[in-house]
Amino acid sequence: MPTLTRFENRAADQLRPTRLTPGFIKHAEGSVLIEAGDTRVVCTASVEEKVPPFLRNSGKGWVTAEYGMLPRSTGTRSAREAATGRVGGRTHEIQRLIGRSLRAVTALELLGERTVWIDCDVIQADGGTRTAAITGGFVALALAAAKLRAQGTIGRMPIRDYVAATSVGIVDGTPLLDLAYDEDSKADVDMNVVRTGAGRFIEVQGTAEASPFDRAELDRLLDLAERGITALHALQREIVGDLLVL
Numbered sequence: 001m002p003t004l005t006r007f008e009n010r011a012a013d014q015l016r017p018t019r020l021t022p023g024f025i026k027h028a029e030g031s032v033l034i035e036a037g038d039t040r041v042v043c044t045a046s047v048e049e050k051v052p053p054f055l056r057n058s059g060k061g062w063v064t065a066e067y068g069m070l071p072r073s074t075g076t077r078s079a080r081e082a083a084t085g086r087v088g089g090r091t092h093e094i095q096r097l098i099g100r101s102l103r104a105v106t107a108l109e110l111l112g113e114r115t116v117w118i119d120c121d122v123i124q125a126d127g128g129t130r131t132a133a134i135t136g137g138f139v140a141l142a143l144a145a146a147k148l149r150a151q152g153t154i155g156r157m158p159i160r161d162y163v164a165a166t167s168v169g170i171v172d173g174t175p176l177l178d179l180a181y182d183e184d185s186k187a188d189v190d191m192n193v194v195r196t197g198a199g200r201f202i203e204v205q206g207t208a209e210a211s212p213f214d215r216a217e218l219d220r221l222l223d224l225a226e227r228g229i230t231a232l233h234a235l236q237r238e239i240v241g242d243l244l245v246l
Contacts, residue, residue: 006183007182012174012176013177013228014178015166015177015178015228015231015232016036016128016178016180017036017037018034018035018036018231020033020034020035020135020136020235020236020239021033021034021035022143022239024042025044028044028045028140029047029143029144029148030045030139030143030144030145031043031044031140031143032143033136034135034136036128036131036132036135036178037126037127037178037180038124038126039122039124039125039126039127039128039129039132039180040123040124041120041122041123041132041136042120042121042136043118043119043120043121043133043136043137043140044118044119045116045117045137045140045141045143045144046116046117046119046144047115047116047117047144048114048116048117049113049114050114050115051113051114051115055113056113057113058113059109059112059113060108060109060111060113061108061110061111061112061113061115061116061158062108062111062114062115063102063103063106063108063111063115063116063118064095064099064116064118065095065096065098065099065117065118065120065133065137066117066120067091067095067098067120067121067122067130067133068081068091068121069121069125069129070121070122073122073123073124073125074125094130094133097130097134097194097205098120098130098133099118100203101134101137101163101165101194101202101203102134102137102138102163104163104196105138105162105196106141106158106159106160107158107159109158110154110155110156110158111148111158112154116141116144120133120136120137125181126181127167127180127181127182127183127184128166128167128180130165131165131167131194134163134194135164135166135232135236138162138163138164138236139239141159142239142240143239143240143243145157145159145243146243157244159244161197161198162196162236162237163195163197163202164194164195164232164233164236165193165194165195165203165229166178166192166228166232167179167184167192167193168191168193168222168225169183169187169189169190169191169221170188170213170217171183171187172186172188173188175217175220176224177225177227177228178228187209188209188210188211189206189207189209189213189217189221190209191204191205191206191221191225192204192205192206193205193221193222193225193229195225195226195229197233199226204222206218206221
């Protein structure tokens with residue numbers, strides 16, 4: 001297999017240094033700063049005592065997400081989407097991905113008729129912002145749910161399982177885990193994987209940017225993603241492990 005020298009001599013199957021800092025925003029019911037290499041995302045969970053119209057009188061709650069990048073989270077300033085008057089297609093896609101990833105591990109009936117908003121704000125981007133948002137968003141959600149339970153607002157924790165995400169890809173013929181921007185921008189294959197603690201997939205987004213990939217390469221990439229996500233679940237467990245009791 002070809003070899004590729006990565007920044008700071010990181011191994012092909014090695015995550016970037018990743019850190020989760022809970023309680024990063026004091027006003028939110030749940031919050032965390034996730035740092036993955038030079039990517040930094042602030043994730044907050046806010047509880048609203050109402051649900052969308054399609055869930056009224058259903059007894060079920062809702063989990064949804066919003067995502068955004070600060071103007072100087074990248075090398076050049078980008079305009080705020082609020083200034084353009086519309087949400088871009090990429091942002092809309094990522095918001096939907098975060099929301100459905102977190103709903104997949106949430107017992108909505110245990111939330112009651114309330115909404116948990118997960119806001120993911122990228123303050124610095126170096127690849128993998130959407131996967132970091134899912135990994136950090138889960139921690140924020142779990143912390144908010146634990147606060148609701150401690151207050152007696154809900155009777156049981158509504159979180160069924162962990163969920164985390166990472167990127168994988170093929171760069172210069174080498175399968176890699178957790179791509180930074182300089183790797184992602186030249187990848188022959190780029191893939192995002194969202195997976196639960198039980199090993200079940202929520203989403204696999206894979207694209208051949210150059211040459212198509214075969215089944216063996218796909219299996220190798222999924223193996224790399226499994227390794228990385230298992231490590232991310234361990235980091236999540238350090239913060240919320242004692243809270244996730246149904």
